[in-house]
Each structure stands twice: as C-alpha cells, then as structure tokens.
Amino acid sequence: MTTQSAVIYVISDALGETAEFVSRAAAAQFVGVKTRIRRVPYVRDQAHLEDIMEEAATEQAILVYTLVLKDLREYLEEKALERGLRTVDILGPLIGALAGQTGMDPTHTPNIIHRLDEQYFRKVEAVEFAVKYDDGKDPRGVLFADVVLIGVSRTSKTPLSMYLAHKGLKAANIPLVPEVDPPDELFSISSRKVIGLTVRPELLNQIRTERLKTLGLGATADYANLDRIMRELEYARGIMKRIGCPIIDATGKAIEETASIILEILFKGDRNE
Template sequence: MAIPVVYVISDSIGETAEFVAKAAASQFNSGEIEIRRIPYVSDEEHLEQVLSEASEYKAVVAYTLVVPALRQRLAEIAQEKGLIVVDVIGPMLEALGKVSKTTPRLEPGLLHKLDDEYFRKVEAIEFAVKYDDGKDPRGVLYADVVLIGISRTSKTPLCMYLAHKRLKAANIPLVPEVAPPEELFKLPPRKVIGLTIKPEILNPIRQERLKALGLASNADYASMERILHELDYAENIMKKLGCPVIDVSNKAVEETASKILQIYYRGDRNEK
C-alpha cells in the first residue's frame, strides 16, 4: 500500500499548515504519512503545477492561502481533480471577521513579519541592558543611538523605551572625574544625543535618590555646587561632540523619547 501524501501549500512559509498536518498524522499508526511543504505559492500558474503533481499521488492538500483569488482557484482545481483539501486558515479568518466586524488584511506572511518585529525588540532590550550606564563602552559603536548626560537625566529609562521601539540604545554617564570613552568620539554626531536638565529640578531629584539609598540628603552628590559643576562639564563634552542636546526638565520619558526619535529618523537636530 502506498504511503499517504499530504501537500502543504502556502503563500508564505507554510509552517502553520505543516504543523497541523504533522499533528494530525501523529494520531495514525498505519504507517508513515509523507508531508511535502510547498511554500511561497503566489500565482495561479505555480498553484496549478503543484496541484497537478499532488493529484498524481492522490494527495490530501492542506493550505494556508490568504489571497482570495488563489483560494478560489485552488477550490476549482481541487474539484476538477477530485482532490481532498483542507483549508487551515480560512474558517478562522471568517470567524474573526464576523466577531470583529472588520475585513482581514489578506497579506501573506504577516505572522512572520510580526515575529521579526518581536525578535528585533527583544534584541534591542538585551542591548540596552548590556550597554547600560557605560558598562562596556565598545557597545556604543554598535548602537543606533547613544545617550549621554549626568546622573539622573533619565538615560536608562529612555534607552529601555527606545528599545521597545526596536532601537538599539546605549548610554554613557558623564562624570567630571572619569574621561568619556574614546569610542564616543568615533561616532558621527547624529548618533549621539546629549541630555541636560535644569539644576533647580535636578537638586531635589538627587536628594530623593540619596534618601532611597539610605544616605544623607546633604551629601555632595546632591549639592547645587556639584550639580552645576557636572552640568558645565557635560555641556563642554556635548559641544566637543557637536551632538544635539535635549533638556529633559519636567518632561515625561515618552516626550523626550519622541524628540529622540525625531532626531534619529528625520535628522531634526533642533531641540524644541
């Protein structure tokens, strides 16, 4: 007795229909069932060739085609050739269309486009964590954007926010006692964005930070003299780099991130 054959036809990769076919085949103990996946069937000529071949094996045809014209043509050919066909995705599209009262986009491969976006986001988040707070300055060479600024200018939360927008963001703290990494000066100015803040706003923020750490709020870290010194130092570094500068005073992370994205995508170097 010939081994049953299943042709899996898709206008994308075809993994979904193949998985369903394998899951069904696993329920039978009457010998092997051969599954042949035919991906990227995007025109009627290719479809007709595949179905003609499938008919020679009296194969079952499982398909995930979202383009209506291809689905209709497959049904016509299958009827002509007496093929058994299984529409893997069609019933779900119809059901979701009814409950959502919307029309599906009918674009092949959307699931994998979404997967790609997801993995790019994960990669960007991992990048932000790895190269946070200047842990490894070599990372700035591989970043889409590098944020620089003194302590408590929202560098880390901004990098994480940008990572969710699929941008690889690194950040470098500017401290007068520590020279900036050489890698920073190798970058084109458009990839570096300076963050600054008004001293009278930063002062209470740093005091609260010290309290959270269980330290005296009058420590040098939160003194106005120290803050002004750090801001002057950072301003000089940013001028040397020639990078755009954003004042984060009283700005939500989302608002600052929006300005960073404008600079990155549009080359808008003027802080507004």
C-alpha cells in the same frame, strides 16, 4: 493485507508549520496508513501554484493549505477541481467566521505571525542590549547602538534606554563626569546617533538629594552640591557641543515625552539621509 498510503501537500504563503501540524495530527488517527507529507512554503503567485498542482496531480495528493490571499485560494480550488484533487483550507473558514463576527475585513497579509515574532525578538534583543551597555559599562556598545544617550548622572538615561528598547531601538548610554574622559568611541560615530540630555540644576539638586537619602547618605555630599552640579552640566554641555549632537532639556518631562522627542529626531535624521 496491503498497506494503505496517502500523500499530503502542505501549501502555504508562509512556513506552513500550522498546516503541517494539523496534517500530522489527522494522519496519526489512521493506524496502518503510510502518509507522506510534503511541505511547500512561501507560495505567493499562481505560477508557483501551477507547478505544485502538476506534481500533486501525479500522486493524487491531498492539498492542505494556509493561503491568506483570496485570489490564490480561489485559483488553487479551481485547479484542484479540474484535476480531481481533494483540498482542505485550514485558515479560510476561520478567517471568514471572524470577518462575519466582527464586521471587519482581514488584512490578507502573508506571514504576519512571523513578522510579529520578529518584532518581539527585536524588542527582546534591544532590551538585552540596553542592559548590557547601560551607564557606560562597555563603551564598545556605542558602535552598535541605534541611539546613544549622554548626560550627567540622574538625567533619566537608563529609563529612556529601556523605553526606547521596547520600541525596538538598541540604546546605549554614557554618563558624563568631569573627572573621567568620555570614551573615544563616542567621537567616532555619527553625531545624528547621539542625544544629549540635560536638566535644570535646581531640579537635579533635588533629585540627587533624594537619591542620597534613599542610600542612607547625607544630603551634603558633593554629589548633590549645587555648585558641583552646575560644573558637571557645563562640562557635559561642552562635550555635547563638541560632538554636535541634539540636546534635550528633560526638565519636567515624562519619560514618554522625552522619548517621543528622541524618536522624532532620529526619524527626521533617517528621512533626510
């Protein structure tokens, strides 16, 4: 008994993993059939398709494809018909069904899933970065950050860093304390990457007092002393002016509101470069 064989060309405008998986699942249903699968990724124009079709015709291969661009799908079907090749459109029918069901047009954007994956992993990387370089743990992070937040304790540096991380930005933050010199790295980067945060002394006094209570400490500690807070804020403002960075008064602002201001500052900076 002769062994039957088949050749499948998997053609995609992305990696072609989906079509290859479907092809292997289908081939597994035919015991004793030797199936060779060739994946051809990132097909984006008719010239590339034409080269593939010529090779496929010599092997009478089945063409399994995931092409989101309509003109490429139509071109492939037309040329396959001329050469007597069988085709299987993996995405086309479902895209058409979804369009009919929703009444909306597809974007026809190649590789969109992997673009979304890239966005997801960028966010994960940014969150890990924010955790690693939170509260001045390692000042070297300043050199690799997209944005550096500076300010005295309890000016929302950490929650802002995490919020910006979920926007895909690598944020480091450095606390400013009169008794501790800021890291040298802070003065070696562009001032456009640094954002100073401040809060009115009275509010900061309330916030720190509540913080001490949650820690089971007395509200009379120097940390919550109003005179101490005013000295800290004055010191921090001096550092910010020395750097020449924008300063945001976060008093009464939600994290989202302050983050929006930061993003606007950063966006304008990129646009003006």
